[in-house]
Amino acid sequence: MVIADALARFAGDIEYDSVPPEVRGRAKHLLLDAVGIALASGKYEFARRALAGLRQAGEGDIDVIGLGVTLPLRDAVLMNGILVHGLDYDDTYLPGSMHLAASCASTALGVAAHVGASGRELLTAFIAGLEVAARLAGASKGLLHAAGFHPTSVCATFSAALIAGRLMGLTSRELTMAQGIALSTSAGTIQPMQDGSWTKRMHPGWAGAGGITAAYLARGGYTGPAAAYEGRFGFYNVYLGSRAPDADLATITAELGERWEFTRTSIKLYPACHQIHAFLNAAIALKQAHAIEAQAVRCVRALVASAAIPLVCEPAADKCQPASSYSAQFSLQYALGCALARGRFGLAEIEQDAFTDPGLVALAHKVGYEIDPNSGYPKYRSGEVIVEMSDGGVLRQRENILPDEPAADAAIVAKFMDNARMVLPDARAAELRHRILSIDTEPDAARASRALGTCVTATARA
Secondary structure (H helix, E strand, O other): OOHHHHHHHHHHHOOHHHOOHHHHHHHHHHHHHHHHHHHHHOOOHHHHHHHHHHHOOOOOOEEOOOOOOEEOHHHHHHHHHHHHHOOOOOOEEHHHOEOOHHHHHHHHHHHHHHHOOOHHHHHHHHHHHHHHHHHHHHHOOOHHHHOOEOHHHHOHHHHHHHHHHHHHOOOHHHHHHHHHHHOOOOOOEOOHHHHOOOHHHHHHHHHHHHHHHHHHHHHOOOOOOOOOOOOOOOHHHHHHHHHHHHOOHHHHOOOOOOOOOHHHOEOOOOOOOHHHHHHHHHHHHHHHHHOOOHHHEEEEEEEEOOOOHHHHOOOHHHHHOOOOHHHHHOOHHHHHHHHHHHOOOOHHHHOHHHHOOHHHHHHHOOEEEEEOOOOOOOOOEEEEEEEEEOOOOEEEEEEEEOOOOOOOHHHHHHHHHHHHOOOOOHHHHHHHHHHHHOHHHOOOHHHHHHHHHHHHHHHHHO
16 A cells, blocks of 8 residues: 555544553643743744744734744744744654654644644644654654754654644545645755754744645645655655665554554653763763762763764864854753753753853863764664763763653653743643643633643733
8 A cells, every 4th residue: 555545544544532541641741741842932032033033924813832922824833833842852753863742733733723623633633643753754764864854844744734634624535645745845954953053943843834735735636646655756765865775664554553653752851952862861970970070070082873973063163162052952062061060951051151151161172972883873872971080080871762761751741840830830830731631621722722822921911
């Protein structure tokens, strides 16, 4: 069977009651995580500038999370995707190097509100999108990143088309066509990781807007190629080029609807590229175990997977002295400096007063890297940190982060509350937490969306 046909049947036929309760619960916690990050993002410059740009196109009727404004559907989905992904704090499906929830949440929230769906219908479409996104990215086996494409952007266009199409009531044939049309709207490279520019932040929302456009065109009778994925010039052959035979397309549909792949996605507990997280775990463990003082560190060596070096280690001069918060999030050198000096890497460490701190910059310049001969990438992320002290002592720690080690629900809730408290009092944050975790009891998705959109401004007025 053509892959797009199988995915169309899955997305169109999936029923809420056929999804195991624990899978539904995981999806609700992913939605909670996404909303919490969006709330925290609203105070940053990239969010203000994005909103100022999009509002020039006019107002609409779909809410932007936490900002008290409404935009036309596709612009609202774009903006909400920017908010969820803008701090690079959102979940990561490590086998496919993809952030799943950013595009799926913004698309499901926006389209469900637009068409008057219920919370149960929203959640079911969200689950379908998460699963498709994970499988499409996972099939590439990490090769999309190696080819210079951002899996979060290029894969999510297809899952967004299926989320939107399901909520809009498309037929199975129309859902297949929507994926074919999405092949022509799928875009996004990892170049912004090189220079700290902002375009990566817009990738999930742009994928959502492209997927919605594809769904609308398909409903109108517009056609796209049926073999969107496996065709001669389909997704994998074009985006992977000579490495296309290394992709495992059979995994896209294997046990679809029976084995749930998206539940393996990892929740970020640091606002940094996931390639850095194992190193942060290792460095913080060393800091705590040995009470390391920054001034006593002579030099640091990190053993890094070769695929990660262009993302988080090079160009070394820029990584050692980040020019922006975004550059700081993709700098292994700076992250290790923070971990060894402060014992943490949180949102405070991506503020300007942190990444320009002379002490942290000096420590970052002491960090070097080598190719890790024992890297497990892409099956898991490893991080080995070797700290040479001024007194001649050598401290060493290695940590692994496996794809199937997602954070516990309690950790996700705690992260949401920490993020939401940046802009909301405890009581209001707790109210939103309850509303999201019971989204499947909400009769009107538009009402839930309005609550998320106006929560900060309503609190400010009170």
